[in-house]
Amino acid sequence: MPTCTAPRPRPSSSHRRRPAGPTAPRSRRKPISTTSEFYLAQAAESARAARETNLSNVRERCLRAEAAWQAMADRLIRNEQGRQSQAADKQRQQDANR
Template sequence: MTNTSAFYLARADESARAARDTSLDNVRARHLQSETVWRAMAARLLHGERLRVAAAAKKDETS
């Protein structure tokens, strides 16, 4: 499995489409919850990437 923000965001979009396309309330709720989780995972990964870039830049400045 690929752990990239693009992968996570694609799964979130897929969940959003599935939620939109279903007529069952409980299934829609499950897909919307899944979308929320995928987007949170993408945000967490992007935040970590930004922190690593900032730390590397700071390290380069002090070197």
């Protein structure tokens, strides 16, 4: 049965729980991927899982997950474009002041 994973909101620092057992040092921890490609891939995987399931509740969950992943990808892409635009504007201002 296909499964889809909905994105989990990051807890605020005051609500983080400490693991019961020993934890890996920071250098060996796997980095969290926050690229638009990752989010788009997760959205596509959730859409695929929704198409392949016969259970309506699973399909609805996967479609909700797809929408959430897509929204995060769209937001990240807009932010990246805004940063690039601001950097270009700043460079133009610096060039004009010279």
